[in-house]
Structures are given as structure tokens and as C-alpha cells.
Amino acid sequence: MKWNIALMLSVMTLILSGCLYPNEQLSKNRVPNEVQLQTIQHAVNQYRESKQGLLPIKTKPSDTPIFQKYLLDFTALKQEGFITSIPGTAFENGGVYQYTLIYPEEDPQVKLIDLRIAQEVRTVQRQIDLYRDENLYPPFGEQLSEGVYKINYEKIGIDTPPRIPSPYSQSNLSLVMDTNGQVYVDYGPDLYEALNKYEHQYTEGDDIRFILPDNTPFVPAYSLPYTVQNGEPVITIDNPEN
Template sequence: MKFTYLRISFLFVILILLSGCLYPNGELEKNQVPNEAQLNTIQHAIEQYQEQTNGLLPIKTKENDTPIFEKYLIDFSALKEQNIITEIPGNAYENGGVYQYAIINPEDDPQVKLIDLRITEEIRRINVQLDIYRDKHIYPPFGEEIADGFYSVNYKVLGYEEPLTISSPYSAENLPIIMDTDGKLYVDYRIELNNALNQYEHQYTDGDDIRFLLANNTPFVPAYSFPYTIRNGEPVFMQD
């Protein structure tokens, strides 16, 4: 009888532990998808914040040379201090999610967008291997030149078995990770930009930064990208 009671108690504890493990996993799945309602909520919060602060934006201070799409990150604590929001979106990095909330067009028409932090993590992981390689070699591990000043990455010398890619936040495509002459890594969005040029109405011409075609028409910004323009109807790297 005592043994049966102990066994039942043990199974009860196990069930509690398992249910405790499953719940966070369910929450984690929800935190890995963009949520239009959450985006709209924060968009309204940004607009309300501007009304209460004479046009200021609740953004974190970043260096001036920070790339445009990673520069204006939303400061949720500022929104809370103004009693505009009571909780941070579940899919936000600050709440255990995989997205950073950012603002584009801050001066003219502030819009709330998402940075997929899985891209950030993959770039960081490759940079670790890149730093190890650069400690022993003079030049970065250049692969084939894909455009003037841009190269594929020689993934084999970094210890990888396959070419370096990242899952696109826009589609099921795998986007190449490339580097410039200084060995800085970028995501090559030309596949998605080509699709966007055909999908969305636009008036972009040679010299315009067409990355905003993705940023303005989708929930995501093209993080870790080099500026692109349009030439002969196709996306090309914007050269100085």
C-alpha cells in the first residue's frame, strides 16, 4: 500500500513537471511568429506616445553609423512609463520572443516593423568562426565574386559543409550570406527584392534604395543588408 501511494505520488509530480515544460514550449511557438494584432497595438502606442510627448519617439539610443533598419529600436519601458502599454508583446525579444520591434521612416511616417533575431544570431555565429579564421590569415575567406566588391563566403575553410544561407523572413527561400571586401557579412536579399519588384507597385528608379519596398510592404525589415537599387528592372548592389 505504501509503495502504491509513493508510486502514484511520483507519477503526479512527473505529470506536473511535464505540463510545466509543455506550456513554455507552446508559448515559445507563439513567440516565434509575427502577430498583426501585436504590431497594430504597438503602432497605435507609438502614435499615442508622440501625441503625449510633442512628437518624440520611444526609441533606444544607437550610434549614428548604425544601419538604418537596426537603428531605431523601440524602447518598451518608455511606453510603459507613459502608461500606454501594460505588457510587452509576447513575440518581442524583451519578452522571450525572436523579434525586435523597430521603427522605419522615423521623421516622416513612423512605422513599426520587425527584425528577425534568428538572422542576428546566425550572423553572430558565423562571425565567431570568421574571427577565428582572421586571426590566422591575412585576407577574409573570399569565395566567388558575385558583384563588384561582393563575394560569396568560402564556407569550407570556415568548417561548414554547405554554403552559408539564412531562412528568409519573407518566404521559404534560403538567402545567401555574403561578404564585402572588408570581410563584413551581409544577407543577400536580391531574391526577395526581385519578387517584390514584380509584386508591389512602385516608382523606384536607378539610385533609389529599393530595400524599402520590402520594409514598407511587409512586417519585416531586411536586416543586415547592403543598399540595393534597381537597374534594367532588376535589383543590384548600390555602388558609391
């Protein structure tokens, strides 16, 4: 009997160590940590000071969208001794975030890209690209503004529009596309809330997307530029650098 009890306890220990630990790790890798952000921000500041203004970023093409253009190079930070390990929330260490910079020239600030959004964008983009291989035009839905459209999911074989989890709120965001069938996230609801929540001096013609990373840890990646008209966010596609 004692042997059976000991065996059962051993099995339970193995099960708990094998199941709970990965969940714990998963949670650590999915929840943004303010201390981690501050640590990496300090490391970036030190690197920049020691390198006469150079930043620890990966080289990207000049036409890379603005919020994905200045991804942090953790290898450079480690090699120079400014960090000892990569944050658990970082993609490079099994996390679901990419660390990026905004305002790289004036005041580099460390922010996050939620890669779960990127996965949803890629999934829909793949289906649209397949559709374009056989059709002249993208799967246009309702026109939302000049050059911006809803996606006709039925045409691309998706029964239910994907739910894009907002990094800013508990709501789900929608995907839109331009005239070329390029997919973007519609951050309109988050921007509307931010315009009414945070102090700002944006006027028509300004790119108002920066109000989000200015007040939160996240950048609105995979988005078109937005401006403000009559107090509300409006997508604009005139800016060549998204």
C-alpha cells in the same frame, strides 16, 4: 489499484504541464502577431503626439545601419503608460524579434527584426574574424558585384553554408561579404519577388529594400543597399548608411 491510477494521472498532469506549456509559450514568442504590432504602433503614435514629435527609441550611434538604428524602447512606453506589458514576441520578453521603426521623421512605422537571422550572421562573422587574425585577406569566394563576394566557407572551417530562413518566404537566403570581410544577408531573391508582386516606382539609384517592410511586417536587417537594374535587384555599396 486506485492509488496507482491516481499517481499515474498526477504524473501525467505534471509532465503535460511541464512540457506543453513551454512549447505553447515558445510558439507565442516566435509568431508575429498583427494585433501586437497594431497595439505598439498605436502606443508609438500616442507617445510621439504627447512628446511633441519625440520617439520612444534607444540611442544608437549615427553610423548604425538604417534598419537597426531606431529600436523601440519599451521601457519608455511603459513608464508613460502607453502599454501595460511588452509583447511576447519581443526580445525583451523572451521572443525572437526586435521592434524597430522605419520612416522615423515623416511617418514612423513599427516593424520587426528577426533575431534568428542575426545569430547566423554573428556565427559566420566570428569565424571570418578569426580567419582574418591569421590571414591578410578575408576568405573571398566568387565575386558577385563590385566589392561584394561569396564566402569561402571551407577556409573558415564551416562544412555546410548556413541556411538563413527568409522572413518573407519559405526559401533560405545566402550570406555575402564585402572587401573588409563584413557579413551581410543577400535578400536578392526576396527583392526580386517583391518587385514583381507589389506596385512601385523605383528606378535605378533608389534603395529598393524598403519595398519589403512597406508590404510586410519585417525589415531586411543586416543587408547592403540594393537598387534596381533592368527590373532586377542589384547590390550597391555606394551608400554609406546601410
